[in-house]
Amino acid sequence: MSLQLLPRWITLQRDETPETVAFLSGAALATLDAVLRDPNGSLPCALLQDRMALDAGVACLKLEGRNESGSDIRDAVCLARAGDRLGPAGEMFMGWRKLARINLGVSGWKGRVENALPTALAHQAVSILGTLSGTPVGQASDILAELLPRFPREEAGALMLADVALARASGWERPVPLLGAHMARRDIRAIAAGAGEPRLFVHRAIVAACDTAIRLAADLDLRVAKLRSVAPKLRAKGSDAALALFLSHDAVSPSVMLSPIIQGTLMPMTDRAARRLCDRLVELGVVRELTGRPTFRLYGV
Amino acid sequence: MAKETSVLNTELEDLPPELRWREWMGRIEAVIFASASPVPRGDLARVVGQEASVDLLIEDIQTDLNDRPYELVAVADGWLMRTRTRFADAIRAAADVGDQHLDLDEFEVAVLASIAYHQPVTRDGLKDIFGKDISRDLIGRLRAQELIATGPRSPRAGAPFTYVTTQKFLMAFGMESLRDLPDRGELEDAGLAS
Numbered sequence: 194m195s196l197q198l199l200p201r202w203i204t205l206q207r208d209e210t211p212e213t214v215a216f217l218s219g220a221a222l223a224t225l226d227a228v229l230r231d232p233n234g235s236l237p238c239a240l241l242q243d244r245m246a247l248d249a250g251v252a253c254l255k256l257e258g259r260n261e262s263g264s265d266i267r268d269a270v271c272l273a274r275a276g277d278r279l280g281p282a283g284e285m286f287m288g289w290r291k292l293a294r295i296n297l298g299v300s301g302w303k304g305r306v307e308n309a310l311p312t313a314l315a316h317q318a319v320s321i322l323g324t325l326s327g328t329p330v331g332q333a334s335d336i337l338a339e340l341l342p343r344f345p346r347e348e349a350g351a352l353m354l355a356d357v358a359l360a361r362a363s364g365w366e367r368p369v370p371l372l373g374a375h376m377a378r379r380d381i382r383a384i385a386a387g388a389g390e391p392r393l394f395v396h397r398a399i400v401a402a403c404d405t406a407i408r409l410a411a412d413l414d415l416r417v418a419k420l421r422s423v424a425p426k427l428r429a430k431g432s433d434a435a436l437a438l439f440l441s442h443d444a445v446s447p448s449v450m451l452s453p454i455i456q457g458t459l460m461p462m463t464d465r466a467a468r469r470l471c472d473r474l475v476e477l478g479v480v481r482e483l484t485g486r487p488t489f490r491l492y493g494v
Numbered sequence: 495m496a497k498e499t500s501v502l503n504t505e506l507e508d509l510p511p512e513l514r515w516r517e518w519m520g521r522i523e524a525v526i527f528a529s530a531s532p533v534p535r536g537d538l539a540r541v542v543g544q545e546a547s548v549d550l551l552i553e554d555i556q557t558d559l560n561d562r563p564y565e566l567v568a569v570a571d572g573w574l575m576r577t578r579t580r581f582a583d584a585i586r587a588a589a590d591v592g593d594q595h596l597d598l599d600e601f602e603v604a605v606l607a608s609i610a611y612h613q614p615v616t617r618d619g620l621k622d623i624f625g626k627d628i629s630r631d632l633i634g635r636l637r638a639q640e641l642i643a644t645g646p647r648s649p650r651a652g653a654p655f656t657y658v659t660t661q662k663f664l665m666a667f668g669m670e671s672l673r674d675l676p677d678r679g680e681l682e683d684a685g686l687a688s
Contacts, residue, residue, distance in 0.1 A: 257672075257673055258673065258677065259672075268646065268648075268649055269614060269645070269646045270646075272646045272647045272648075272649060272653075273645070273646035273647070274646075274647065276644075277644055277645055277646050277647070277655075278614075278643045278644065278645050278646075278658045278660075279645065279646060279658075280613050280614040280645045280646065280656070280658040281613065281658075281672055282614075283614075283645075283646065312534070312570075312571050313670070313671075316535050316536070316539070316548075346671070346673055484649070486649060488649065488651070489649035489650075489653070
């Protein structure tokens, strides 16, 4: 059964009065909540989170005046070898990826949040996350209203903490990069300048973020169902471990992540076997080649 | 030395608040003064009370130093003390500081700046920017001074290394992050970039 997208009365509403926006954001958040609780047990949450982390990374780089695209980030992260620095774009994404993988139900999560944040904000995490109360959107906007005026150039870190607060208050297992990709630049500037109404801005961003997230979830849900259905046809040794990577990573590089050993396992795979597996998955129509290049190809669901 | 397991008293409960604050300020200034590299916040937090705000203490120290020839500045991953730039000539005239300052010629600085803006960038990428080959030597000198490091491989034939700037680069040029680089628009207006 495919996922229900947000009804049009939420996404097409143009009324900007605070009550309306708050009502729409509540409805959108509740719908996303139902999606993330995954009643069918089929949603590839890790992959969804990773894609959203990529979007948040791109958006935050823009806020910092950089113009790296999602493909630049993929190249940096997938082609770096042990010991290489990732550069600003890769590091931004890795911050969001790390954040989105933190299990908020396991003790020590605050320390892990601290590790994912940019240094300038890291020490703020524990104290600020301990003082919050209220609704998810209320908590997220309190964080932005507290941090952005003091650290106007730490948009990414402030948005990360806001998304952590949102996820905690919503009772989600892991932070979902929602505000990271959807807070408008002018709204962030306004909050930093102490102007405007942070709550209204966050409500507005939540409607857009939930719409995008649910569409992405619906799309990935279908794609992954196809991927799972071909799994028994794959006879390559290690193909299960390789599929697990596709189900949790935005992009997979056969030459770095699948060979000589499959990342996260001790299972060896030759370069040739890795490339053949990826070609086969493309042939079966369950993964896409993401770069359009003849070499250094990257694959993803 | 006598075996001593003295634990630093950070709360200083026996001092009146005003003196306690002064003592904390003194400790932070001393720690930063004694360190050759930037001191991260976590290290500073260890010498003052649980509830003390390192930021506020630093602000007070900075105010105290307003009319001194040195200052306390935030750099990439912490704080450090350094002389104010307007005394640079005096310092150079008085002492041989050859080993301390960066030994870069104008072209090397230009290459370094290009790497900062375009990172991760390969030598080929730099060649496109400057219209001539950037020698391995030059890159090697920047690496030896730890101003740049190798980044991810470029997805091109031979998988050449890219280069990225380091924390030391930020520190050397007094920046907290890459956002302190002059705006590209401003550079274009000044005719320094295209």
